Amino acid sequence: MSHKKISLGSLFYNNKFVMIFSVFCALVIWVVFATRNTEEIPRTVTDVPIVVNLSDSAQQSGLKVFSPVNAKAKVAIKGNSLTVNQVKNTDLQIEAKQAASLTGPVSNYKLELSATKLGNLSNYEVVSIEPSSILVTVDYYSEKVFNIDTSQITPPVDPQYYLNAPTLSSDSVTVSGPKQEVDQVAKVTIPYEQDKTPLTETKHFTGKLVMLDADGNEIKSDSLTLSMDAVDVTCNVLYRKVLPLQVEFTGKPSGLDDFESRVTVEPKEIEVAGPEDAFANISELALPAIDFTTISPSSDEFDVDVSLPTGFKNVSNIYTAKVKLDLDTFTTRTMALNPDTITFKNLPAGYQAEVYTQSLSVTIVGPPSEIEAFTENNLVAQIDMTGKENFTGQTEVPVTISVTGAPNSWVYGSYMVNIGVSAKME
Secondary structure, three states, X not given: XXXXXXXXXXXXXXXXXXXXXXXXXHHHHHHHHHHOOOOOOOEEEEEEEEEOOOOHHHHHOOEEEEEOOOOEEEEEEEEOHHHHOOOOHHHXXXXXXXXXXXXXXXXXXXEEOEEEEOOOOOOEEEEEEEOOEEEEEEEEEEEEEEEOEOOOOOOOEOOOEEEOOOEEXXXXXXXXXEHXXXXXXXXXXXXXXXXXXXXXXXXXXXXXXXXXXXXXXXXXXOOOEEOOOEEEEEEOEEEEEEEEEEOOEEOOOOOOOOHHHHEEEEOOXXXXXXXXXXXXXOOOEEOOOEEHHHOEOOEOEEEEEOOOOOOOEEXXXXXXXXXXXXXXXXXXXXXXXXXXXXXXXXXXXXXXXXEOOOOEXXXXXXXXXXXXXOOHHHEEEEEEOOOXXXXXXXXXXXXXXXXXXXXXXXXXXXXXXXXXXXXXXX
């Protein structure tokens, strides 16, 4: 008779043996835990949440617990082994019960901890809590908005270029947390590590926000929260150039070809900064035009705003130019305009208009030899009815008066007349 030799390793390829062996191992493990002497040797439950609850009245007054946040403790328990070995961290709660007696702000105030059993498992004893106490900070919630300080952002630039004020993706930030700590914040700034090479083009980077106290010391606190931790910073680097100021006019008489020689402007030029490629199309800065109706021998000086194209910076910080006109060889004359000579422009079909003003004095400026020969035939007056197509009745409107037959003269001042508009009778 032959005997088959049975290998221990081959048994684990037998499904029935593996099942029986697994059940046996589980039973052994259960027996070990069930019979462990947890009556004498405590078991430690970790990551038990610590709860700090203020009284309802304290919370209604605005008090809030700022620390600790999401604190956990270890709890040693002993008792019936079957019960003790089933206790999880969710079956316990650690509470600082003295917190209910707090009625005002406290900082790093010590509170003793006690454990509370949750759920149906209760046949065990709490031996110890680690830590046995905590330090809490309780204060009123506060928020304060700060304009972000950029004074530390001062990268060196090439002498031919200009560093414009840094621009931020957000100009302000909100600091929130315990009032006593928020009140310690004097400014929120962006530290900057200096560049070694002077900049010749715009630089972009992300700047971390840092809180400082009144003495310039950095404030680090887990209780304080910034509405954002960083902002995008643009150090706009512009090209510098000196440009002349050009005086412009509207309504200039056709005969005054050499009038520019009578014009002086102070300053004659200013320094500006802008995108380098934009200077290819800019050789001067045109000032806002001066209307000849505002010019006379007694009105020959003008303060004109200096405006720049979008994206340019006035490096000279001169925002007004003084324009002086030499009108020593010009004079003025006042003439009466016959209202009947006033015509209407853009009067709708089917309507008629009439000038009610009976007299109108007009001031003429020009060379004496030219305006001395003036007659009322040299004046052309017109009323533009654009925008009043549906108007009927009486009103006051501007009248445009120009000069004809005198190429070096013009009308000084603005004039209004009363008119009446009505539908034509069929």
